[in-house]
Amino acid sequence: MLFIASNFVLNGGSTFILRVVKERYERGLKSSVLIIECISDENILIELREYASVYFLKDYVKFLSFYFFKKQMLICAPLKINNIAKILSENDNNVHCMGVYGLLFAQRLSKISNGKLIVSTAVYHQNEYLFKSKSYYFKRLTEIMLSKMSENQIIFFNKKNREDYARVFNVNFTESFITPIGLSLKGRELIERRGGKVNKVVTIGNLFDFKKYIEVVIRNFETLTKNNKKMEFHIYGEGPEKENLSLLIKELGLENQVFLHGHFQYSNFKQVISDAFVFIGGGTAIIEASSYGIPSIVGVENLNAFETYGYFSDVDGLDYNELDNSKPRYRIDDVITQLLDDQHWKEVSLGCREKSKEFSIEHTLNTFEQCHKSSSSFDLSNIKVSNSRLFFSLVKMAIYFYSGLDDGIRNRRLQGEFNEG
Helix, strand or coil, X not given: CEEEECCECCCHHHHHHHHHHHHHHHCCCCCEEEECCXXXXXXXXXXXXXXXXXXXXXXXXXXXXXXXXXXXXXXXCCECHHHHHHHHHHCCCEEEECCHHHHHHHHHHHHHCCCCCEEEEEECCCCCCCCCCCCCHHXXXXXXXXXXCCHHHEEECCHHHHHHHHXXXXXXXXXXXXXXXXECCCCCCCCCCCCCCCCEEEEECCCCCCCHHHHHHHHCHHHHCCCCCXXXXXXXXXXXXXXXXXXXXXXXXXXXXXXXEECCCHHHHHHHHCCCCEEEECHHHHHHHHHCCCCEEECCCCCCCCEECCEHHHCCCCCCCCCCCCCCCEEHHHHHHHCCCHHHHHHHHHHHHHHHHHHEHHHHHHHHHHHHHHCCCCCHXXXXXXXXXHHHHHHHHHHHHHCCCCCCCCXXXXXXXXXXX
């Protein structure tokens, strides 16, 4: 199977691909990854190459056109058809697209495969395809492609997203698969609570604006520590919000209680959370922390309130950190205060660990394989596409973004819960 990724920086999408291809490797299945943009984290790229063939799109375009077609615009560049066809053949014409640009490029791959391409995509975030922005040709084209695909070619990671897409496309998607964004949880040992330490709150992940809960916890730190003046907040990760968070910490005089640790090796995850009293966050990090028995609180994306849905163990199904105004919410400080009771801490610890088992990579991969086995070839090449219009629409989007006129697609994760209109 060929996975098409926009880039391979250190984020949830890249680590997810890494886990999937590793599990496929252990099952004796071949995987390849085609990276559209020339952006990658060298450490995880080295590990990825242990389990999959890795290609950069710039190496498969003609006439040095990668000098003129920048970033995602490479999907419009002249291609080395025979080389691309060989990659497709080696992967039995099975392609999984991890986002907008991958799906748009799959239309060209469908032509190269003479309509034999078996393609799937997944909604990795609620606004992956349903973002609000100006009307661009590439946006309308993506929506047309999604509407033409069979239900069983689209994978969802929770029911809420499936309901939103059903409402927009007027399709119930009952044949679509729902699966967790899985982790490899084999051999996970429960981290025992050491010496009753109750002062370390931890969050891990890239520092983006949609993770409002990090700033919210900092701004409400005085309230959070009313029952424990020694409490500390440890933040691990890099990202565009790091400088703003650093300034906020200094402004509030919290340098001795709130710590920005910056980049860390993902392989050190267990070590980082080994002495944590509680974890707060989302994505795969909350699953990872829960798998070790660390009581974990859901950090709700794009929510400015000092609130949470509760513990990860309280989550119903696979829906947890995306903004859903229909869900009940609780004050973060109240939820953390409950953990000061030792028996309650132990119950939540075991509950979170048990919940994490629902998010195993084995289950995820089984769903991916079932998706491709149940899908027939889908001739995306039947959808008429003007490559020049596609290119100029991407140029237009870039101009609007850098001029501050429209940041819809770039910052789609910041848009919160999707509402039509």
